[in-house]
Amino acid sequence: MTSDIGFQAALEEARKGAAEGGVPIGAALVSADGRILGRGHNMRIQKGSAIIHAEISALDNAGRLPASEYKGATMYTTLSPCDMCTGACLLYKVMRVVIGENKTFVGGEEYLKSRGVELEVLDNTECKELMAKFIREKPSEW
């Protein structure tokens, strides 16, 4: 399943973020034919960044690609995407967004659907536990 490699990459990124003491959210952008184009995790705490969310990091690490590379791509993210990351998926015309969980936070899911993006929510336990631990330990950072 294509979804496996992308989701596993996103989850590994979230774990890296947790190990760094950061917001444990990871993402991976996977091409229509199953290649990981970019992956990354939220760097708000590590870099004091207002913009490097997980999905932005994955797009950043993918670099500047021809439009054909984004065509049919899937964005995997461990948490429901915020408005900025929702917009980034729309800008790059990602076909599908696979979300690890949306119990901790619900972002632009309805807007993505209204713009024709397919959504899948996995309700993954580890994704929820990573966020729960982070919020418990660093409530002021969430």
Add this chain to the structure above:
Amino acid sequence: MTSDIGFQAALEEARKGAAEGGVPIGAALVSADGRILGRGHNMRIQKGSAIIHAEISALDNAGRLPASEYKGATMYTTLSPCDMCTGACLLYKVMRVVIGENKTFVGGEEYLKSRGVELEVLDNTECKELMAKFIREKPSEW
């Protein structure tokens, strides 16, 4: 007028982008009380970046700010914001977006309005000329 310092900063950023051979789009984030919190320009060509649009650059350069700093803020941008930058304005709850021009491109204006963000379009000649020159000289980059 508060709008003057923000728009002038955005326009100066767009000119810098042009001088660097980049996409000539600039932005500035201005607080409710008229301070420039951050400013920047599109770095797609200069940094090979898929994410450093003008508005993202302005938010990045502003750094991590307390929510109170964004409250009532205005984002000035020389060109109508794309979906990603639209989402970034929503994430940070910018109150108003002032757009230099929207003849070259129309981004998420309707969505911003639907989410309660005030919009102002200046239809500024220099903003349009900067983009026209860029598109004429580097059509494959636009």
